[in-house]
Amino acid sequence: MPQFSHTVGPITHQFADLKDLLAKATPLRSGDLLAGVAAQSTEQRVVAQMALAELPLRAFLDHVLVPYETDEITRLIIDEHDAHAFAAISHLTVGDFRNWLLNDATTSDVLAAVAPGITPEMAAAVSKIMRNQDMILVAKKCRVVTAFRDTIGLEGRLATRLQPNHPTDDASGIAASLLDGLLYGCGDAVFGINPATDNVPQVINLVSMMAEIISRYQIPTQSCVLTHVTNTIxxxxxxxxxxxVFQSIAGTEAANRSFGIDLALLGEARSAALSLQRGTVGDNVMYFETGQGSALSANAHFGVDQQTCEARAYAVARKFKPLLVNTVVGFIGPEYLYDGKQIIRAGLEDHFCAKLLGLPMGCDVCYTNHAEADQNDMDNLLTLLATAGCNFVMGIPGSDDIMLNYQTTSFHDALYVRRVLGLRPAPEFEAWLQQTQIFSNDALFRLHxxxxxxxGDALRRLA
Amino acid sequence: MMSDPFCEKDPLASPVTDNPWQTLRRFTSARIALGRAGVSLPTQPQLAFQLAHAQARDAVHLALDAEGLQQQLRDAGIPGAADSHILHSAAADRLTYLQRPDWGRRLGEASRQALLAATAADDAAYDIGFVIADGLSALAIANNAVPFLATLQQRIAARGWRQAPLAIVRQGRVAVGDEVGSLLRTRLVVVLIGERPGLSSPDSMGLYISWMPRVGMSDAERNCISNVRPGGMRYEEAAYRLDYLLTEAQQRQLTGVQLKDESAHQVVLDTPAAPASLSFLTPP
Structure with missing residues (x-):
């Protein structure tokens, strides 16, 4: 039994257990204050980080945060842990792990080989002692490539989810936003609609509508209606x-139960989608969304800090080989992430942890109107994530989601970050953009x- | 001579490239066809966005004029206005409210004691009570609470329900209505609350209904009608739906998921069938 304590000068700081240590070591955020698990002083937080740095990575295999017997996510993490992959880092402490990740010899290939040996708790722990630049640097070394009708996550590329939401799911209203996005070069990650009316006939309408557009214009991308997994089945x-297949997921069995899902149901959904064999260049058929605070919001966090709960959701995602995982970082509100600073840090943490675990992470760079955040904060996070090699971001007309009432990145924002960092769309989609003369042929992201x-025909018919 | 379609026209003449698909704006209020300066947002839509965000932010931080609202309710003759209560949640101020939803769900001790004292005098019980809370937009309450309740009364007056004194709660969340409702001894409580402001809707009001309200109820035990405002769901439609839910709740003695499905089904019958899967992009 390791001692969860640390001595600075004459004072020895005690931490009750591993989850207490992790929570106290977490950079300040409102959700941990709300849960009553945050450090009680700034000094205590850093002392906890020092104690955490001395902890062997093996401790996370010996001390589970949520009981194995009652939580299938814990069982998933422990039972499917790849001891062989872990061997390369099994001798490290959390502090040494940070150094090892930053080391030049730890290349993309090394990181990919080790990923199955890293548990969510290990990833969360090391992120707590990393600065933003550390998480950007290491995440950029992680490459996670997935495919369905196009290939997402390649070096030097950034994809976008086209999010043409409409408050009444009006087909032409959706098509108008969708066309606007296509004409700005968006949509290679997915056409993803959050339905206003959430029932099966509506899901079928929207899926059929998008399939028809993809087929008619031969667009190398995929569609998704973000409804409950049972509706999709x-x-x-x-x-x-x-x-x-879409589903929101969280990091404890109880939180997932509050979403009306478990691992068996997700497996059933994946099998159903695979049976349709609709992918052309790959068979990653799942789209997951996550976000810090969801477990606490469902009162299913078991005293575990919100960032560690979030990382545990990635164990769920990893099991089902998703095309896309999206952390909807600023949607949940200021009681979990209070301001731009906390949202930015959380977005970088989620992206880093997911990439370290081998997931195709994207980010809904977003905020609500009751958070202390604005467009400048989103510019910062978008630029940082794109620098870190984020797989995809959202694209929405003018940053304004008129259905969900929040702000996310716009079609214009995606072009800004392409220009600044030279990030191209998925190769199949880029070829389509050039062939249709939406983009110029010179990779300068010039629009028609x-x-x-x-x-032209579709618009002339409206005239 | 073919010109390069990707090369901007004379930037001195106009540095903004308009989008020739502005006709699509007839289909959606989304910010489409904004045009571009290079690949960036032109100045006009950029500032229009900033204005909308500023209005939404101001709506979040606007303080509820509870006394003024109380007077308006009395002037409008809303039942329960005469002996209405002005209460405060356990969240002392807006900054606390935003970070402690748990405190916004409970009455502050002073308000709780005041309400206990007011109801101790008799053992009156009621069929229905209305709780008006600022929520995340006091603007929504200021704009919509009185005219909506007036519209609703025209519909429910004939039902003969015993209506509890009105309660106005500062810094309140939805669940504070459960505590108020239980102290007032009302079988149904309806919470009128300012919803999270969107850029195009800083004054949306939500309606939440609980049967046999008590502290600790889950969201699944409530029904909700959202986006009540002249530019969203009109008062008449919201009053129709609420009356339907209240009547059903009284008959079946419950609210929540079981009730929701059937009311939704009912509403579908009222609206024309949505165009299935065809749009202008894929005509038959």
């Missing part, structure tokens, strides 16, 4: 052309200054 059973001919 029902839609597949009724013959709907489903590309990706009029209407690309491919959509």
């Amino acid at each position: 029902a839609a597949i059973e009724r013959g709907a052309p489903v590309d990706l 200054d009029g209407l690309p001919p491919v959509f």
Whole structure:
């Protein structure tokens, strides 16, 4: 039994157990204050980080945070841990792990080989003693490539989810935002709609509508309706052309139960989507969304800090080989992430931890109007994440989601970050953008200054 | 001679490239066809966004004029206004409120004692009580609470329900209505609350209904009607839906998930079938 304590000068600081140590070591955020697990002083926080740095990585295999007997996520983490992959880092403390991750000899290939040996708790722990730049540097070394109708996550590329939400799911309203996005070069990660009316017939309508557009214009991308997994399974059973299965997931069995899911249900959904064989260049069929605070929000956090709970959700995601994982970082509100500073830190943590665990992480760089955040904070996080090699971000007209009432990154924002960092879309989608004359052929991300001919007919019919 | 379609026209003449698909704005209030300066947002839509955000931010931080609201409710003759209560949640101020949703769900001790004292005098019980809380937009309450309640009364007056004194709660969240409702001894409580402001809707009001309200109820035990405002769900429609839910709740003695499904089904019947999966992009 390791001692969860640390001595600075004459004072020895005691921490009750491993989850207490992790929580106290977590950079300040409102959700941990709300849960009553945060450090009681700034000094205590740093002392906890010092204690954490001395902890062997093995401790996370010996001391689970949520009981093994009652939590299937803990069982998943422990039972499917790859001891062989872990061997390369098994001798390290958390502090040494940070140094090892930053070391030049730890290349993309090394990180990919070790990923199955890293548990969510190890990733969360090391992130707590890393600065933002550390997480950016290491995440950039991690490459996670997935594919369905195009290939996402390649070096030097950034994809976008086109999010054409409409408050009443009006087909032409959705199509208008979708076309606007395409004409700005967005949509290679997925066309993803959050439905306003959440029932099976509506899901089938929206899936069919997007499938028709993808087919008619031969767009190398995939569609998804962000509805409950049981609705998607029902839609597949009724013959709907489903590309990706969506589900929100969290890091404890109890939190997932509050979402109405468990691992078996997710496995059933993945099998159903795979059976349709709709992918052309790959078979990653799952789209997961996560976000710090969801376990606490469901009162299912068991005293574990919100960032560690979040990392545990990635164990769930990893089991089902997703095409996309999206941390919706600023959506939950200021009681979990109070301001731009906390949102930015959380976005970088989520991206880093997920990449370290081998997941195709993207980020909904976003905020609500009751958070102390604004467009400048989003510019900062977008630029930092794109620098870190984030797989995808959202694209929405003018940053304003008129259905969900929050702000996320716009079509214009994606072009800004392409220009600044030279990040290209997924290769298949980029070829389509050039072939349709939406983009110029020179990888300078220049847009057609009029209407690309491919959509001329559709617009002329409206005139 | 073919010109390069990707090369901007004379930037001295106009540094903004308009989008020739502005006709699509007829289909959505989304910020589409904004045009671009280079690849960036032109100045006009950039500042229009900033204004909308500023209005939404101001709505979050606007203080509820509870006394003024109380007077308006009395002037409008809303039942329960005469002996209405002004209460405060356990969240002392807006900054605390934003970070401690648990405190916004409970009455402050002084308000709790005051309400206990006010209801101790008799053992009156009620069929329904209305709790008006600022929530995340006092603007929503200031704009919508009185005219909506007036519209609703026209619909429910004939039902003969015993209506409890109105309660106005500062720094309140939805669940504070459960505590107020239980202290007032009302079988149904309806919370009118300012919703999280969106950029295009800083004054949306939500309605939450609980049967046999008590502290500690879960969200799944409530029904909700959202986006009540002249530019969203009109008062008449919201009053129709609420009356339906209240009547059903009285008959079936419950609120929550079981009730929700059937009311939703009912509403579908009222609206024309949505165009299925066709849009202008994929005509038949």
